[in-house]
Amino acid sequence: MEVQEIKVDSLDAKSFIKEKISEIAGIVGNGSAINALSGGVDSSAVTMLGHRALGERLKTLFVDNGIMRHGEPQRVVSLFGELGVPVEIVDAKEQFFDALKGVTDPEEKREAITRVFYKEIFGELVKKSEAKYLLQGTNYTDVEETVAGIKRQHNILEQLGIDTQKQYGYKVIEPLVQLRKSGVREVAKALGLPEELYSRPPFPGPALAARVIGEVTPGRIEIVREATRIVEEELSNTGAFQYLAILHQDKVTGIKEGKRDYGLQIEVRCWESKDAKEGSPTRLPYDVLEKLAARITNEIAGVISVTYNITKKPPSTIEAI
Numbered sequence: 467m468e469v470q471e472i473k474v475d476s477l478d479a480k481s482f483i484k485e486k487i488s489e490i491a492g493i494v495g496n497g498s499a500i501n502a503l504s505g506g507v508d509s510s511a512v513t514m515l516g517h518r519a520l521g522e523r524l525k526t527l528f529v530d531n532g533i534m535r536h537g538e539p540q541r542v543v544s545l546f547g548e549l550g551v552p553v554e555i556v557d558a559k560e561q562f563f564d565a566l567k568g569v570t571d572p573e574e575k576r577e578a579i580t581r582v583f584y585k586e587i588f589g590e591l592v593k594k595s596e597a598k599y600l601l602q603g604t605n606y607t608d609v610e611e612t613v614a615g616i617k618r619q620h621n622i623l624e625q626l627g628i629d630t631q632k633q634y635g636y637k638v639i640e641p642l643v644q645l646r647k648s649g650v651r652e653v654a655k656a657l658g659l660p661e662e663l664y665s666r667p668p669f670p671g672p673a674l675a676a677r678v679i680g681e682v683t684p685g686r687i688e689i690v691r692e693a694t695r696i697v698e699e700e701l702s703n704t705g706a707f708q709y710l711a712i713l714h715q716d717k718v719t720g721i722k723e724g725k726r727d728y729g730l731q732i733e734v735r736c737w738e739s740k741d742a743k744e745g746s747p748t749r750l751p752y753d754v755l756e757k758l759a760a761r762i763t764n765e766i767a768g769v770i771s772v773t774y775n776i777t778k779k780p781p782s783t784i785e786a787i
């Protein structure tokens with residue numbers, strides 16, 4: 467692998483930022499660049515670096531795929547707005563839900579999301595913008611996993627020998643490619659991004675679709691979105707690595723106002739982990755668990771059962787799909 471890793475211990479975030487800003491400015495020259503912001507730490511750091519290097523010559527898009535958390539697109543865009551960085555929201559909800567219609571297989575769901583994002587939405591917007599440069603938040607772990615064949619990260623092109631300039635007419639710039647996530651967090655902090663962005667718990671690329679077992683529909687996303695909001699409100703002070711809610715496919719029998727009910731199940735997971743490679747469930751106090759069960763069943767119509775996952779990773783994974 468040609469990319470030289472910069473370990474977090476030897477990273478000088480301030481000089482790294484200076485170097486990358488002048489590198490980006492040098493490559494793009496008088497041209498323009500485009501990037502997609504998701505609100506994750508990688509794309510947030512890249513957006514800020516690009517903005518510092520290029521100002522208005524960077525066009526930043528937030529693709530609203532309809533499967534983000536409660537108020538997330540607006541929140542992220544307003545945080546960047548406060549920092550003077552304009553971000554345009556692209557409403558692509560319909561295209562994503564169309565592609566997910568009837569899809570229940572986990573890998574097919576992931577594939578559909580990646581395909582819609584790159585081929586139907588972002589790829590087209592890049593073409594229309596006539597930008598000759600695409601800024602991407604690829605990090606060292608992405609490259610390593612792709613080159614090793616563990617999983618093909620969608621943002622890896624050049625490391626696989628794909629010449630984007632020849633094939634697509636634009637060049638990819640990856641300013642974070644030498645850093646792992648911990649280094650990216652340092653850079654994001656030094657760039658003046660708010661803590662809400664630089665110390666965010668991990669969130670998967672397929673967003674809430676990774677937390678719906680079975681078909682992903684707008685209605686089922688809304689249920690898992692509400693459950694996620696409650697779980698995040700109740701568990702954000704635990705210091706856990708990641709916490710999430712999953713909507714199950716099977717219904718279970720329950721009782722409502724003295725009568726038989728048949729309703730949905732939400733599974734809660736809360737993880738202790740260093741790097742997501744292994745994990746153990748957090749030993750949450752029982753009253754916290756009881757409060758979660760009460761809030762989720764009271765506040766979300768149709769949900770009558772809440773479970774807490776007590777499995778380690780492995781054999782479980784952190785997400786459900």
Ligand code: XMP
Pocket residue numbers: 576668669670671672676708742779782783784785786787
């Ligand atoms: P798993 O479920 O594989 O997750 O134990 C490990 C970590 O990776 C996150 N994750 C993803 N992140 N795209 C991502 O960008 C994905 O498709 C994806 N799947 C899982 C997960 O949230 C956890 O932190």
